[in-house]
Amino acid sequence: MKKPISIIGVPMDLGQGRRGVDMGASAIRYASLQERIARLGYDVRDLGNVNVPTPESHRVENKKLKYLPEVADVSNQVARLVENQMKEDRFPIILGGDHSIAIGSIAGATQAVKKLGVIWFDAHGDMNTEETTPSGNIHGMPLAVSLGLGHPDLTHVGGFAPKVEAKNVVIVGARDLDAEERNLIKQAGVSVFTMHEIDKMGMSAVMEEAICIASEGTDGVHLSLDLDAFDPREAPGVGTPVLGGVTYREGHLAMEMLAAAHVLTSVDIVEVNPILDVENRTARVAVDMICSLLGQTVI
Ligand SMILES: NC(=[NH2+])NCCC[C@H](N)C(=O)O
Ligand SMILES: [Mn+2]
Numbered sequence: 001m002k003k004p005i006s007i008i009g010v011p012m013d014l015g016q017g018r019r020g021v022d023m024g025a026s027a028i029r030y031a032s033l034q035e036r037i038a039r040l041g042y043d044v045r046d047l048g049n050v051n052v053p054t055p056e057s058h059r060v061e062n063k064k065l066k067y068l069p070e071v072a073d074v075s076n077q078v079a080r081l082v083e084n085q086m087k088e089d090r091f092p093i094i095l096g097g098d099h100s101i102a103i104g105s106i107a108g109a110t111q112a113v114k115k116l117g118v119i120w121f122d123a124h125g126d127m128n129t130e131e132t133t134p135s136g137n138i139h140g141m142p143l144a145v146s147l148g149l150g151h152p153d154l155t156h157v158g159g160f161a162p163k164v165e166a167k168n169v170v171i172v173g174a175r176d177l178d179a180e181e182r183n184l185i186k187q188a189g190v191s192v193f194t195m196h197e198i199d200k201m202g203m204s205a206v207m208e209e210a211i212c213i214a215s216e217g218t219d220g221v222h223l224s225l226d227l228d229a230f231d232p233r234e235a236p237g238v239g240t241p242v243l244g245g246v247t248y249r250e251g252h253l254a255m256e257m258l259a260a261a262h263v264l265t266s267v268d269i270v271e272v273n274p275i276l277d278v279e280n281r282t283a284r285v286a287v288d289m290i291c292s293l294l295g296q297t298v299i
């Protein structure tokens with residue numbers, strides 16, 4: 001049975017330094033997301049966008065946690081929406097926006113699914129806290145926040161912390177971790193498959209293990225897909241590109257394996273920045289990946 005799908009846009013750019021990522025949701029819609037999903041035979045509904053304040057109309061109060069009150073407020077909105085959709089037995093696809101939106105989507109998902117695993121597809125760890133952040137950008141923190149590490153206004157979105165347990169959390173595609181962030185990942189006990197493991201073991205073996213880690217003993221799995229996991233040659237429209245990323249083909253295989261495992265219960269698609277993109281290429285990669293993880297096959 002194909003679960004009905006709800007698309008939720010979060011035009012958030014308060015979690016990072018470069019403007020433009022707030023238009024990511026529009027760019028992905030422009031790349032025919034809804035039509036492509038409908039063509040796969042799904043009932044799909046677009047709920048429109050969550051209200052996100054404009055950075056120009058707000059001041060940065062805390063340089064180590066930029067736009068904290070605004071990000072916390074949006075996260076609470078996202079959490080409520082995601083929870084409601086999932087409780088209606090719908091599968092939410094949350095379109096960013098920067099990666100800080102995952103704070104809300106994971107908070108919402110854990111209220112609908114008792115025990116949640118997370119696959120964090122990203123060039124980065126997003127495991128910084130107020131103490132370790134080199135930038136003060138909250139998009140470098142959402143995974144730490146979901147594990148209960150960080151400012152209480154973020155960790156307690158939805159009223160409780162932590163949202164997930166490290167033993168069910170896995171990062172795939174990492175190749176740029178800050179020194180202290182690395183220590184935090186190790187201390188917390190989060191599993192990491194860096195590009196080294198992807199090259200050595202192959203994406204197939206990596207995903208087999210990643211799916212095991214995220215789904216063992218859990219009732220659902222959230223995929224947080226940061227487009228900067230991909231190589232910037234194939235997905236140039238991101239604010240923090242890092243050379244040597246996942247290829248389009250490896251990405252497809254990963255998504256197809258996730259579809260075949262039937263474990264996913266929600267997904268976010270983040271960091272698409274159409275201002276930095278070339279002919280909406282990155283948004284089109286995003287849509288292709290979503291179709292694969294919803295079960296599209298060649299034959
Ligand atoms: N979601 C992202 N693209 N995160 C990039 C984070 C970069 C860096 N580690 C920071 O904390 O600022
Ligand atoms: Mn990220």
Ligand SMILES: [Mn+2]
Pocket residue numbers: 122123124226228229240271
């Ligand atoms: Mn990233």
